[in-house]
Amino acid sequence: MPSAAAVFHRPELARKLVQQILQVGVGSAAGSGVFLSAPRRTGKSTFVREDLRPAFEAEGALVVYVDLWANPPADPGDAIVQAIRSALQGQDGVLLRLAKSAGLSKFSVGGAMQFDLDRVGLGATVxxxxxxxxxxxxxxxxxxxxxxxxQHAMTSDAGVAALFALKAARDELNSSRHHGLRVVCTGSxxxxxxxxxxxxxxxxxxxxMVNFPLLGRDFIDWFCARIDLPFPLDAAQVWPLFAAVGCQPELLGAAGDHFRFDFELDPAAGPQQFAEEVRRLAAEMVEVQRKDIHSLTPIQLAVLRVMAASGNTYAPFETATMGRYRLAMQLAGLPADEVKADVPGVQQALxxxxxxxxxxxxxxxMYALEEQSTVDLLRAEGLLAGLD
Incomplete structure (x- = not known):
């Protein structure tokens, strides 16, 4: 786990978000839930754990946190249920209430008989x-x-059911009889x-839906002042480099590790070589994705291109979409007798x-691209021309 000194904190951003989420104004839909969106590997989850959660707790709220990507094979519905069960543990008064609501006549807190938290869940007693x-x-x-x-909740029926269960809880808890429930969803x-x-x-x-602010120049000032390298880094030079590679702090950290134990490096050449290493790492990530794309069959590539061009209006099996698949293959130079798109072929491609x-x-x-960066790569490769 990173030490406190190794985490860049954003307390003012956390304070503003907490204020807007907890104090719902007249006409605001924030009581229905708030969605924070940011690209993967840009520091969103670190902020949620290290700044947003403590800020909510400082206002007296009880925070129940669940990361649906922490264990991808696990059913997201189960993960949400388990997080709520964990919040109930140790709350003897709550367990007594639940035992009574479940119709248990015998219940002793701390005794041999305990309320089984497995009774809480989707389709369960409670x-x-x-x-x-x-x-x-x-x-x-x-x-x-x-x-x-x-968004991982939508990959299973139990996950979808858990979301509707949270909606029911939100509607009840936000009534005047209770103390309120806020649901904050983040996604990459x-x-x-x-x-x-x-x-x-x-x-x-x-x-x-809120676009989560990316790390800014203050992060670069903090990073350059604390990174332990055989040469100094100038924040004024690192900042445009950071912005150019998508504001991904992991790339800066990985580049720093490359030089941290190079005791023979000429300090004067260090900043330039650091910048080259960051660009190399970013290009390497893009190249891996590019190789994956260029290894696709014609129908697979056509489906990917049309999906990227369509965005959230993508409907995989509509007649018009089938025509766009064929157009994509024609634009790719496929011979006319090889241009074919039908429902079974598209299903296999997906x-x-x-x-x-x-x-x-x-x-x-419903379908979507796994990484939003795929759109940028396809566009840079000229593979969306004529399909937008």
Missing amino acids: SLSEALVALSDEIAAMIVLVVDEA NRDKLAMLRNSKEQAFFGAP IALQEKKLVWRAARG
Whole structure:
């Protein structure tokens, strides 16, 4: 775990977010949930853990945190249920309330017989809404549920069910009889995250979507002052470099590790070589993705291109979309007798793209690109020309 000195804190941003989330103004939809979107590897999860959560707690809120990407093979619905069960542990008064609501006549806190938290869950004796209501009434405080990489909930039926259970809890807890529930969802892909709130059929329809601010010049000042290298770094030179590679702090850290133990390096050449290493690492990441794309079959590449060009309006099997697949293959120079797109072929292409981690599928048959950076790469390669 990083030490406190190794974490760049953003207390003012956390304070502003907490104020807007907890104090919902007239006409605001923030009480329905708040969605924070930022590209992967730009410091979002670190901020949530190190700054946003403590800021909520400083205001007296109980924070329930779950990272749906911490264990990708696990069902996201189970992860949400387990996070709520963990929040109930040690709350004897809550457990007593839940035992009574479950119809248990015998219950002793700390005794041989305990309330089994397995009774809390989706389709269980005690619903998530009932559990959160009991918790809210017992602690007499706002509950904030933070779901990191929330879009992953849509990859399973249990995950979708958990979101609707949270909606029911939100509606009840935000009534005048209780102390309130705020649901904060973060995600690394705006299109995926938008699926949770763009449709009336979704649990958090209409909830505000916020572009999470990327790390700025103050982070670079902090980084350059603290990195332990055989040569100094000038923040004025590192800042445009950082912005050019997508504001990804991991790239700066990896470049620093490359030079940290090079005791024979000429300090005068260090800053220039550091910049070259950052660019090399960024280019290496892009090249891996480029190789994946150029290894695709014609129909797989056509599906990927059309999906990238369509954005959140992508409908994989519509007649018009089928025509765009064929157009993509024609634009790629495929001979006319080889241009073919049908439903079975597209289905197989989508499966292959998922296996290659280029495409993501929600439980209800909606698709999106796994990484938003794929759009930028396809556009840079000229593969979206004529399809936008």
